[in-house]
Amino acid sequence: MLVRFLMAALLVSVAVAFAMPEIPQARALCSAVLAIAVLATAVFTSSSTIARLARRLRPLLLVVLVVPAIYMTLQLAPIPIHGFGNPIWETASAALNVPLAGRLTVDIGATAQAFLHYGTTIALALIATVVALDKERAWQLLAMLVSVTAIVSACLLVRQAVGSDGLSPGDAPVLAVTGAVPAVLGLVLSAAMLARAFEERRRAKQLSFRLATTLSFALLAALLCLSAILARGDGTRTAIAALLGVGIVLAAFAIQNWFYGIWGMASVLATAAILFLAAFTLLPVRQNTDLTIALSAHNLAATERMLQDAGQAGSGAGTYAALLPIHRDIGAPLSRERPTAAAAIAIEMGRPFLYVLLMLAVLGAAALLRCSLRRRRDYVYAAIGSGAAAALALLALVEDGILQFGASLLAAAMFGLAVAQSQSDAATAALPSQSTRLVSEPDNPRPTCAPTRTYGIANASMRIGLGSIAVILIAQTVRLLAQPSYPGRLPVEAAREALLRALPSSPRGDGDLRAGRLAPASQPTANEAAASRPEIGGGPAAPMVLARALQYSPLRGDLWLMLAALSREQRSADYDVAALLKLSYYTAPNDLALLPLRLTVALGEVSVASEPELRELVQRDVRIALTKQPSLRPALIAAYQSASADGKGLVDNLISEWDSAALQSMRKEIRAPSPGTELPPPNRPPGRGTAR
Structure with missing residues (x-):
């Protein structure tokens, strides 16, 4: 009964992760289901099963699983030593006039979500390991995973066939998948199922209905997964990753059936390595770029700049x-x-x-392949883990699919299956009986149970560990259900909507602030733009809400701008509007959706002319609106008409540098000179891509 519940929890979690978008509610549901499953495992699982689980989870493996969680916790923890945290915290502390402890992460809420993601993945891997300790259950889990990947691949094919998501505007996507990881892992699983079915066919010497059904199902799943891989734009890259994973499974199959022995193993592995290297030469590699993006098929100019500014400790998960x-x-x-x-x-x-991490992936693939070759039967499960580890290591250099919630849960289930069947149960089955036998000592007539004490300690430690994971998941679930966003961030959505409504000359339907886009639309006339001066709503507590949100996410350029606009509107003495504007420029220098309101606030601020740094930033926005983005000219008109005398003088001086006649024209019709002026690069704050 318990095993059935665990399998149902595993299936529900993976299905929810793939079917629902990556929103806090979906993660909360998966976390709740897995928390109950882990807690049930800790309480109701038999001692023999716990002993077998402890035998599979060796200390080295446990350390590897715990270290990322510890590192993410360190990224979240305040750093008492000045200068060791990210510089943005010091800058935000000065702008908000509140003491903020330095941290490695630049967004507390994002790192907390990543910690939840990792904890959920580990919980599902443990549940899959417990389920797959039994051979029959391991086969059922393999069939279930193949079914999931086949369905996901079929949905991806349909989405490719109809174009984009195949949905009308405003509809929700049917499948929250954008990478090739499910199809690649599904191909590895299908190859393992085919290998297992062929072995059963050879032993039975006849093709039964059940075996024919298994072969047909595995072939159909493999065809769907392969089609989903080849239908992608980067099909060559993902196909080679799939070839690596499937090649390891097929190599293990060939060695176990035809080439067993040291020389047979060497010949098969050498042949597989040569074939893979030959296929690897077909990969298009981008020259003169960072190795982490050299195999990507996308233009990653911003990512390359981020890699150049990245520190050795990272910016936070x-x-x-x-x-x-x-x-x-x-x-x-x-x-x-x-x-x-x-x-x-x-x-x-x-x-x-x-x-x-890459080194551990390679070593893990080698260790699981060794475990597979040491078993005469049920070797395909460990081969699945080896092939998945190798394929995911290569996919990490091609796309970002392995970081998605559904793909990570699927990979965790596969590794749990591989670890559970990586060893024979012969030695493990004898563990309880050997641990509980009575031992008579010569000097003590009463029998003792010394091995039982060690066995009991290991059993209790494993149960306590599982219970601790369940408690952590329950706590995270309660926090997510009570407050879907991190503390201080929930009211931000309303603030963003207010900011969008406040954009001059940009009606609600024309600009998408969340996506960072400002779609061109029919622009209002100068008089209409002048009438659309932003009326910032919000009570006296609105700046406090924004300031609290910025204490958790200090890189939110839209929130810095909203706080500056509210402070200027309410004539608040708590914040320096110029300092808030600078942070808005530094944290979102090229976001055109913010430019209309930012120009309005900046040109109306009397301190713009007295601060050279802010003056240069404002001039850059004016150049963009005049010469590079004609759709933003009405916004500049509205900002110019509501500007202070210093702000108007700033715009006048800037335009007169290009064309004095254009200044007179602008005063009449607010017309800009023809494009052609080169824009200076944005002022980027020093220090690891964050503001100082």
């Missing part, structure tokens, strides 16, 4: 999206930047962490 607005090009939408998983890990966790 899950903070790639927070850093992107600082480094992206003018007006570039956030959705176009798809980094590789290796690049994202190097930016968020540091390059040393990435190198150690």
